[in-house]
Amino acid sequence: MATENQRLAATHGVLRQELAGAQHELQMLHAHVGSLKAEREQQMRAVVDKIAKMEAELKAAEPLKMELQQARGEAQNLV
Numbered sequence: 001m002a003t004e005n006q007r008l009a010a011t012h013g014v015l016r017q018e019l020a021g022a023q024h025e026l027q028m029l030h031a032h033v034g035s036l037k038a039e040r041e042q043q044m045r046a047v048v049d050k051i052a053k054m055e056a057e058l059k060a061a062e063p064l065k066m067e068l069q070q071a072r073g074e075a076q077n078l079v
Helices: 002-078
Strands: none
Touching: none
């Protein structure tokens, strides 16, 4: 009986160590997932900002495009 108790106690100790290791690994994975999410969100914000900037530049260029077309038309009338 004492031998069985010692064996169970040893097994219990090993299982506790394995559980602690698994919990630590899980915490590390959660931290890694969190940093990956933060990085992805930062990249998405950068892309959204870039798109907004490009749209603003495109909108600002529209009057210049019309002015250029008008100037071309006037130049063709001179020829």
